[in-house]
Amino acid sequence: MVRYSQPAHSEPFANVQGLSPSWPGVSAMMDGAEMQSTPPTVPARRPPRPNHRAVDAAAVAVGLGMGACVALAVTAETSSALSAPGGWATFGGRLAGLTGTYLLLIMLLLIARIPVIERTVGQDRLLRWHRRLGQWPIYLLTAHALLITLGYAEQAKTGVWHEFTILVGSYADVLMAIVAYGLLVTAAVTSIRAARRRIRYETWWAIHLYVYLALALAFSHQLANGASFVGHPLTRAMWVALWVATAGTVVIFRVVLPLARSAWHDLRVVGVHEEAPGVMSIVCSGRNVEGLVVAGGQFFQWRFLARGMWWQAHPYSLSAMPKSPYLRVTVKAAGDHSRRLTRLPIGTRVAIEGPYGAFTRHARNTNKVLLLGVGVGITPIRALLEDMDPWVDVTVVTRASSVEDLIFRDEIRSLVTNRGGQLHELVGSRRAHPLDQRHLRRLVPDVAQRDVYVCGPADFGDALVATCRRLGVPDDRIHREQFAF
Ligand SMILES: Cc1cc2nc3c(=O)[nH]c(=O)nc-3n(C[C@H](O)[C@H](O)[C@H](O)COP(=O)(O)OP(=O)(O)OC[C@H]3O[C@@H](n4cnc5c(N)ncnc54)[C@H](O)[C@@H]3O)c2cc1C
Structure with a gap:
């Protein structure tokens, strides 16, 4: 298994390419995979902005349709x-x-x-x-x-x-x-x-x-x-x-x-490696990945066409912005499907549905954001951080019980440093870092002026949203991704 350790590196696909000799063992995992030799430099296309007018028009059409139904019955x-x-x-x-x-x-x-x-x-x-x-x-x-x-x-x-x-x-x-x-x-x-x-x-x-x-x-x-x-x-x-x-x-x-879309991109698994205990990254390589229209924070439904798995599609957020020809998701072993992903054979074909989700930079209403990710909830936060407009003032807060459990520690550090943002890594128990009103205000004094993006376990998300409201963050500036429908 490959652990993220040293040195700090913000290139999520470097180990797949073999570009970073400091990530030992990856080439062994790649054995048998069809590797591509073009450096991953072409980013995927950015999606158009959300279209509230189209949604309003759809809502009006639904209302008119209901009126027409009543009229049908009456007439x-x-x-x-x-x-x-x-x-x-x-x-x-x-x-x-x-x-x-x-x-x-x-x-x-x-x-x-x-x-x-x-x-x-x-x-x-x-x-x-x-x-x-x-x-x-x-x-x-x-x-x-x-x-x-x-x-x-x-x-x-x-x-x-x-x-x-x-x-x-x-x-x-x-x-x-x-x-x-x-x-x-x-x-x-x-x-x-x-x-x-x-x-x-x-x-x-x-x-x-x-x-x-x-x-x-x-x-x-x-x-x-x-x-x-x-x-x-x-x-x-x-x-x-x-x-x-x-x-x-x-x-x-x-x-x-x-x-x-799946046929067009023809994705295959080219790497599976451990990011933290029980958390695996799966890197897929495909055709025309640069043509994917996707924003950081979005997710796809992933169908790994391996024996016993092909009939299930599961939602996983991208944990990095795609770089042609690569896409990456990072998965915590939660149940039977996610556990089996750790043993996914290299070369497995992958079908995708998406991208979906509004947990993107487009949801932002101010030029200051606070990104809060706990556990595997850091995955969309990591991609969002990479995708956030360069002029936005970003503060990131992550929390884990040990340094080993801080997923993407080096990548996040590097991304935050490169954009001159702030990073608070909270390592220790929940009691030591409760992220309650007092604690959050101390960490991020101007939290009420920011857009807050939250992703993590349900109880963490509920508590954080309540804390942000109490600290004066308006509802339209609190954005939450939940890993359960
Ligand atoms: C929008 C979204 C993004 C997500 N992104 C990530 C991510 O980046 N990394 C990550 O580790 N996890 C992510 N998850 C959670 C992940 O989808 C589930 O942990 C996984 O599907 C569990 O499947 P399982 O068979 O391993 O576990 P199970 O024990 O079968 O399921 C555990 C729980 O996961 C939910 N679940 C199971 N199957 C599905 C499904 N097909 N669709 C939706 N929910 C399901 C159910 O609520 C279930 O109670 C995300 C979930 C959502 C909704």
Whole structure:
């Protein structure tokens, strides 16, 4: 294993190149890897700035779409149908069905990885919105099923159960819609925090994949039975267009683009080395890396195409700005996937999805920043430090229980020194370096005038954000990357 020790070096890929003879043992790890001889000098392209106008426009479009759904349900009704037995219940059911389905499509779009939205809002916030919205389609679709059954039963002057059997047996594709509803409820229940904690991430993820099947199953019963669509070719065409556009967006950004990007860059693992106890850097080399549009602090979903690993994609932040032909991530062995990365064979092909995330220099609102990284949370901080605009006044605070555990110590020192910033390395126990209000103010007296970037364990992040607020840092200047969705 190669340890970062001496001398201080800020070139993250030097050991891969064999440019630094002071990093012994690396060439041995490279055995069998296809090494490239061009020095890594061409940086990757910088992404365009976040586009808040595009996000605002998307929000307005979502609102208008919701209004259109309500209008669809209202215009499909007549006053005589409403005043007939079961009329209001049927109307309520149709309205709930249309709006519930529409919200489901919006939930899909929130996680469709649309680059401009990802870059501007950040994946963590998009996932939070997705999660918050999640309960409403379930409530609305439950109301849809109940009210339609009730309304039809009243209209036919029959029992609710009898009407239900008629709906299932005689109405086109209703049985498929019921299966779809079951799949949606399963996905929703397994996303409740208490349930989610009990199941493995991979199980939860696989259950979520069935939501796509659920939508496919539910689609046809709407067109076959929906009062807004039967005999209304224009609204039918608009509804189909909305579904096709949503499906197309998901397929393009979640499947086609990652596949094309992975094929284009043809990444392979060329080095795996230890940065600190239990923390490994994985260096990949590929084609056209200089064409990657990425900012320091962003992450990719990484799929290492090795036996038993190819089916899982995991998010890891870049721990250095890419330098053609190299990319580097740094991973702490947390569970089965990350532990296996330590034994990743050299030459393993790698597929990537991304870059994602808004934890970048673009989030900054002032010309002074405080970068705070603890544990493996230092990875995006390290890349962000490298990418930060040169005129920005940077202070970095890192904390670890021992010097050995200070990941990228030499690289960070070198980057901070080169830009004339300040570095506080806190080595010792949490009690010795609590990073509470008093301690942080002493370390960084002008913290309230800075943008603060925080990455580390959840409890550390929560405490730091609370401390910064108490010290007067406004919310729009606190930027946090969480290593959990
Ligand atoms: C935006 C982001 C950036 C990250 N960057 C880094 C990094 O630079 N270095 C690093 O060491 N870690 C990083 N992580 C954390 C890393 O993704 C998880 O530690 C890793 O996926 C754990 O997988 P596992 O199978 O080893 O462990 P497990 O024991 O299976 O999982 C541990 C926890 O990690 C989370 N997790 C597991 N699989 C996934 C997945 N596919 N997607 C999202 N979360 C998952 C779950 O909350 C789970 O409870 C990042 C996470 C996020 C969300």
